[in-house]
Amino acid sequence: MPAQPHDxxxxxxxxxxxxxxxxxxxxxxxxxxxxxxAYGVVTTLSRVGQLFG
Known part of the structure; x- marks a missing residue:
């Protein structure tokens, strides 16, 4: 049997x-x-707070 790469x-x-x-x-x-x-998440959450708050 020939040798295989995994051998x-x-x-x-x-x-x-x-x-x-x-x-x-x-x-x-x-x-x-x-x-x-992190900057994008904080900015998005603060704008969502302004929109709904």
Whole structure:
């Protein structure tokens, strides 16, 4: 039976290689999206309050 790609053996002896996420880039990305989103939600809710209040 020919070898399949999922049959490959880890050259490090079968130990898992930890993945280190780029934490700084992740936080920057969330801030880049989250700050304008939060501003939009607060602005919308304040205008809805003025409309119905």
């Amino acid at each position: 490959a053996v880890n050259p490090a002896g079968g130990t898992d290689v930890p993945v280190i996420p780029a934490t700084g880039r992740l936080v920057f990305g969330w801030l880049l999206v989250g700050i304008p989103l």
